Amino acid sequence: MRAERKEREFNLRRAAILEQAEKIFSARGYYSVTMAEIANASGFAIGSLYQFFDNKENLYSTMILEKLDLMFAEINQEVNANKDVAGKIETLINAHLQFVEKNTDFFRIFLRGQSEALSETMSALRQKLIDGYFEHIAFIENFLKTGIKNGLLRKLPTHDMASALFSLIRSAANEWLLEPTKESLVSKKDFILDIFLNGVKNHEQ
Amino acid sequence: MRAERKEREFNLRRAAILEQAEKIFSARGYYSVTMAEIANASGFAIGSLYQFFDNKENLYSTMILEKLDLMFAEINQEVNANKDVAGKIETLINAHLQFVEKNTDFFRIFLRGQSEALSETMSALRQKLIDGYFEHIAFIENFLKTGIKNGLLRKLPTHDMASALFSLIRSAANEWLLEPTKESLVSKKDFILDIFLNGVKNHEQ
Amino acid sequence: MRAERKEREFNLRRAAILEQAEKIFSARGYYSVTMAEIANASGFAIGSLYQFFDNKENLYSTMILEKLDLMFAEINQEVNANKDVAGKIETLINAHLQFVEKNTDFFRIFLRGQSEALSETMSALRQKLIDGYFEHIAFIENFLKTGIKNGLLRKLPTHDMASALFSLIRSAANEWLLEPTKESLVSKKDFILDIFLNGVKNHEQ
Amino acid sequence: MRAERKEREFNLRRAAILEQAEKIFSARGYYSVTMAEIANASGFAIGSLYQFFDNKENLYSTMILEKLDLMFAEINQEVNANKDVAGKIETLINAHLQFVEKNTDFFRIFLRGQSEALSETMSALRQKLIDGYFEHIAFIENFLKTGIKNGLLRKLPTHDMASALFSLIRSAANEWLLEPTKESLVSKKDFILDIFLNGVKNHEQ
DNA sequence: GATGAATGAGCGTTCATTCAT
DNA sequence: GATGAATGAACGCTCATTCAT
Structure with missing residues (x-):
């Protein structure tokens, strides 16, 4: 089904962001990391991160x-x-x-x-x-x-x-x-x- | 001696700042705390903190x-x-x-x-x-x-x-x-x- | 092409900032002028100036x-x-x-x-x-x-x-x-x- | 006379400050120089500069x-x-x-x-x-x-x-x-x- | 008179978040 | 949906000036 594939892809992208975020946050800590860096590392636009996570804190949590x-x-x-x-x-x-x-x-x-x-x-x-x-x-x-x-x-x-x-x-x-x-x-x-x-x-x- | 009293007072003020800083940092963390807050809590002006410590990081450390x-x-x-x-x-x-x-x-x-x-x-x-x-x-x-x-x-x-x-x-x-x-x-x-x-x-x- | 128009607009905005900066700097000198004034005069937000120029010195130079x-x-x-x-x-x-x-x-x-x-x-x-x-x-x-x-x-x-x-x-x-x-x-x-x-x-x- | 000697000394001190100020201002410009530096270079306390000159601008002028x-x-x-x-x-x-x-x-x-x-x-x-x-x-x-x-x-x-x-x-x-x-x-x-x-x-x- | 610690307004710069495209 | 330029509040820090000693 169409909706299922959508959701699957959504979760894959979300996981890809989390994976990169983990690397970056672990190296430099919450406050030193910028959303721009995470966007860049995960290959998304800054704005796109906000479709997966409400804000920086939520992404981190x-x-x-x-x-x-x-x-x-x-x-x-x-x-x-x-x-x-x-x-x-x-x-x-x-x-x-x-x-x-x-x-x-x-x-x-x-x-x-x-x-x-x-x-x-x-x-x-x-x-x-x-x-x-x-x-x-x-x-x-x-x-x-x-x-x-x-x-x-x-x-x-x-x-x-x-x-x-x-x-x-x-x-x-x-x-x-x-x-x-x-x-x-x-x-x-x-x-x-x-x-x-x-x-x-x-x-x- | 004059110089001694100066130094004693300096150390008292320095300790007072550290004491307040400890309370504030422990409650809210390094990045969430501002120098203005520490100044305010310890009864000094912002600029005065910099007579005791080179910068925020140094105060914290x-x-x-x-x-x-x-x-x-x-x-x-x-x-x-x-x-x-x-x-x-x-x-x-x-x-x-x-x-x-x-x-x-x-x-x-x-x-x-x-x-x-x-x-x-x-x-x-x-x-x-x-x-x-x-x-x-x-x-x-x-x-x-x-x-x-x-x-x-x-x-x-x-x-x-x-x-x-x-x-x-x-x-x-x-x-x-x-x-x-x-x-x-x-x-x-x-x-x-x-x-x-x-x-x-x-x-x- | 899309990219071309972007670049053209970028250059127009950049030139607009430089034009205002010229007026303001010439009237009051480098140190007396604030980034906030340049932003205000050129109709941009302070942060926007930094998309065109690395810092105040770079803008001036x-x-x-x-x-x-x-x-x-x-x-x-x-x-x-x-x-x-x-x-x-x-x-x-x-x-x-x-x-x-x-x-x-x-x-x-x-x-x-x-x-x-x-x-x-x-x-x-x-x-x-x-x-x-x-x-x-x-x-x-x-x-x-x-x-x-x-x-x-x-x-x-x-x-x-x-x-x-x-x-x-x-x-x-x-x-x-x-x-x-x-x-x-x-x-x-x-x-x-x-x-x-x-x-x-x-x-x- | 007492008053004369006072004035003579005053002028000597004033000249000494101006001499140092000239060196420092010429090397680094008006805005980059601090009153503390001038005080230091001329061997006076910061506050003393203000007995000879109303303010930084006046000293420079x-x-x-x-x-x-x-x-x-x-x-x-x-x-x-x-x-x-x-x-x-x-x-x-x-x-x-x-x-x-x-x-x-x-x-x-x-x-x-x-x-x-x-x-x-x-x-x-x-x-x-x-x-x-x-x-x-x-x-x-x-x-x-x-x-x-x-x-x-x-x-x-x-x-x-x-x-x-x-x-x-x-x-x-x-x-x-x-x-x-x-x-x-x-x-x-x-x-x-x-x-x-x-x-x-x-x-x- | 001489001092220099104390002051705090004001600066350049950053960056999470928004929103027009 | 996807983008990233635009935003501006908020920060750390500086330094001319004051004033208690």
Whole structure:
């Protein structure tokens, strides 16, 4: 159908803009980038950008939120494919690190700031990012609770545990992004798993 | 002496500007804030700001770097006052959390971004922040190494251990900043210490 | 073609801006004039000026250099149409005076200064003006040399002769610009020609 | 007397400021120079400049007008010391060129503009410069008239003759200022005298 | 009298957004 | 629908002038 093809093409163009915007924003930050640059890089006229996005802020927010949605969707899917808690934890780490490794440009935005755009003027994005974060933490908590019931994990506050696990993953990713010449980011998985599950204390002492 | 009093007053005014700038930048971000606002909030004329700081970027960088220097100095001093490694680790966590609790406005800047200013144009600040971070990690590594020699800690890569510890602290601080009505941030110390030293696995299983 | 019409319109608008700029700059000088005034006088928005010229300095320089190029082109063309040296000299004076008379606004800029803009910051314009001057002097020298070979003129340094002729013309023009109610500037031609060719000494004495 | 010494000192300080101002203005033009620079160069505080001069414009005007008054006074004195017209003309040229040679910094201001300050805002200076110019022309006319009566000079309009003579002198000075490595400016005297008195035509033809 | 820190109006320039084509 | 020239509010910064010390 005609309308369908239209929509398909619309989405392709929209995606092309978002792809270029991601590259440019990640390199230079929200405020330093101009609409003219994005238009130029994506091969559209300035005015055309406004057919896909209401304004600059919306273009930026959309780019961020869609990518994060994708990340959470991918991670959750892979985690859910595991039955046991230990496998879920390992997969969580692995899937997150892999996603970062596939999207280094994008995550450099968060190196720069969990988003420089978390200013007053962009409070909608700010709130969505925070909500997304807590939703992800809740998702992690969910299977950590099972681990506690199982006896695999100690009875610690699940929110704090989930938040700790997430912070270990993100911190490894951020350091890797800072020095991109090092070995594969995924290779950090075992260390994160080890330190999260076993801690650093010498229990044999 | 006359000159001394001049200098003292100069420093007081400079500090007053930095204090207001911290509040305003942390609420609204680097780019959304105007020099006129900072001037107004600190009770100076626009032109007067330029007697203390070369330009907006310099005012911002100075504010960030001086506060971080202070934080690292305070933390290091307190940590060094401890003799044993376990005490050092506990003090590290405690001192860091306390500093954040005393400077909530400031650290909201880092919630927004490790600094939104880590864009191309502010690469000097960017590099100093990164250097400061790695220096702090090295400081932590230093006493973790002693812990390994002692047999208190397992033989894990010290950089990764230090970075993990730091990330647990920062993550707790960030969450607390997001929901500032909760109980004291310092109360998170025991959890961080627990999870870092013992991990989450049930070792009695 | 579409593109051609665009370009034509672009050039018309550009010329309209230059025309207004000439009036305003000649009345008040480079530094006293604001971009807002030029925008207002030429019926454009401030931002629009920057589509035609990189910055204020470029707008000013362009205005000056294009007019001078035009003047030199016109003068040279008319001079070259003459065969004999005496005719060339007379035409040089005439064409120069006529051009000034048709562009009084513009030349008032040079009354104010050979251009106030010959300051450090505008050294590119400065050098071009100087180059243009010496090029014009060289052009004059060229036919004066022929006049020497012919025996029409005495064997004097040609550069100094050319420079003297030029200064007589410019000085007449400048005085006329200072008191614009007097008779036609071109009427000074004969005096300049007389004094240059015959000198003021009473040879019969 | 006390008051006398005060006044003497006042005038010395005032002259010191003018001397430095001349150097700085001639190098960079009126608008590019700041009061702070002049204060600094002359070893006074900014505020102190305002005890000698009402404002920046007044400082600039004073510097220009006093120097020109000095020039005209020197030239007139030397010219008046001559009895015959031919000697007066030669002395006029010589004294003018000498004065320029002794004050190259100052005259570069006029290279840049007969004064960039001839803008609307400085109309007082503008008018004084014009008046001074016409007064000087009148002074020259005066002895040229005698030359006509004597039979030394042809019966040409005296204003135009005087203005032509002045322009030949100024033009030689300006060219020399543009290329300061050449031989002494005063050496141009003979050429100017020659061309003014004898013209360039080959009368023997 | 001498100082120079403080002032704030005013500048050149940018760029998100609009809208006539 | 697609375009990109036109817009003008808003910014960072400068500097002549003032005035408390």
